[in-house]
Amino acid sequence: MTGALERADAAVAADREWPDAAPRRLLVVADSDSYVKWGAALASTLPGTWTAELVILASPVMPSGRQLAHALDGTRFTSGDVRVVHLDDLDALVDGLDPHAVLLSLRGPFVRVVAPILQDRDDRPVLLSGFPGLTIPAVPKAVIYREQTDLIVLHSRREVAEFHANAAELGVDRRFGLATLPFLAPRRGGGAAAARGAGGAGRAGGVASDGTDVVFAAQAKVPAEPDDRVRVLEALAELARRRGDLRVVVKVRARRGEAQTHLEEHGYADLLDRLADVPSNLVVEDGPMAAKLARAGALVTVSSTAALEAVAMGLPVLLLDDFGVSPGMINTVFEDSGLFGSTRDLVEGRFRHADAAWTADNYFHGRGDDDWSAQLHALVEAREIVPLARLERVHDRSGGAVRAAYERRRMLGSYDRDPLGSAAWALGRVARAVVRRVRRLRRRLAGTTDAAPTPRVSVDGGRVLLDVTQVG
16 A cells, blocks of 8 residues: 555656546535534635535534535535435445545544544545644644544644644654645735735734724633633723724624534623623624625634634734633644734734744645645545555544444434444443542642643533543
8 A cells, every 4th residue: 555655646746737637526524613614615625626525414513504604605515515414324425426535524523433434445535634723732632533534634834743743652654734724815905915914023003994893703612711701892892982983793603502613601692791881883793704804904812713814814913812822722823923912902902913934834834835635636546556444543442332332422412323322421421430530539649739620511511521622
C-alpha cells in the first residue's frame, strides 16, 4: 500500500492539472449545524470533476430546517439535496452511491462510531475528517477520535504542525491536509480586504464607515457562567445607547428548542430579561454569518471562528479578554493577533485589525499552499491501484462491544436502535462515576487540591463521563 501511495503522490506532483482527471464521487456525512456548514463548504471547493452528496445522520443534534438552510447558504447544496439517514442505513447508502471518498463531517466521538463501519467494507472509500473551526491548542484526543480516517483536514500551518506532533507522540501515522477555511472568501473589497485588515498590525480603530451593524458572535460554550454573559450583554447595550446610528446584533446559532454542536445552557435571548433597559437597536438574530457580516462595520466575540471571517473581509474585530486567555476560553490561538480587548473597549467602540505576522501562520496562509485536495486525489489514485488497508483502532479499546455500544448510544441518543445501547449506557455511567471517584482519591493522596473537572452536559441530556472532552 505504501508503494501505491508513493506512486500516486508522484503522479499528482508531476501533473498539477489533476483536477481534469476522471469524475469522482464524494459523500459528505454530517451531524450538527456547524459540521453541515463546514462539510458542505469544503466539498464546494473541490473541482468540477467531483460530484458530491450530503446526508445528515439522525441524532439529537440534527439541525432544524431553518438551520439547515442557513448552513448550506453559499455552497453547492440546497436543503432539497440533503437527506437524513439512520446510522444503520449508512452502509446500504454507500453501496448505492459507491463514493470514491467519504468526508466524515462529524464531531470527534461520532467519527469514532462511524469510521469502523466504513473501514469494514471491501474496497472501502477514502475517509476524511476535520474540524469546522479553531483547534488550537491541539489536543491528543482529537487525533485519537479520528485515527481511523486516512486524511485529517486542518486550516492553518500551526494546526498542521501541532497535530503532527500529537500524532507522533501517539504513534498514529496519518495524513494531515491544509485547507483554507472555506468560509473565508473575502466578500468586501476582493482579495485586498484581508490584506488591508492584516496590515493594521493590531491597530485600534472604530466601526467601518460602510457598515450599519456591530455583530456579536455568540458561542454556546464560552463564557459559560450566566453572570459573565450578562456582563457582555450590558456592554453591548451600552454601546447601543451610545451609537444610536448602529444596530448592535447578538448573532445566535439556534433558537429556543433547536439543537447545536455544543449545548448552550444560558441563551443570550433569555438573559436579556436581566438587563434593566434594553435599547431598541440591540437585537438578537439568527441566520447565516456571511449575511450578518455583509452589513457589519465591526465584529466582537470571545473566540468564535466568525472573527476569522471578519478578518478576511477587512472588518475591525474585538476579542473579549475579560474572562481570560486560556484553553477553556478557546482563545489561545489568538495570542499575538492584536485583536484582544475588554468590554470597556467594546463600550468605547475600540476595535482592532489583526497583526500580519500572526495571520500568515494562522488561517491566512494563502490558498496556493492548500494541499488537502491533492492529498485526497493521491489517496483515491492509490485506491485504484490496490484496495486501501484497514486502519485499526489503537487507542481506548478496553470494554470491547460494550464500550462500542456505549459510544454509539452517547452519539445517537434516542435514535439508537441497538438493544445493547441502553444497558451499556447505564453500565458506563456507573463505571465512569467509579473512575472519577478513584481519580479524586488519588489526587487527595498525592496532596493536590485541584477540583475534579465538572462533567459536561451531553447532547442528549446525560453526562459525558470520565471527563471526556467533546473535541470538535
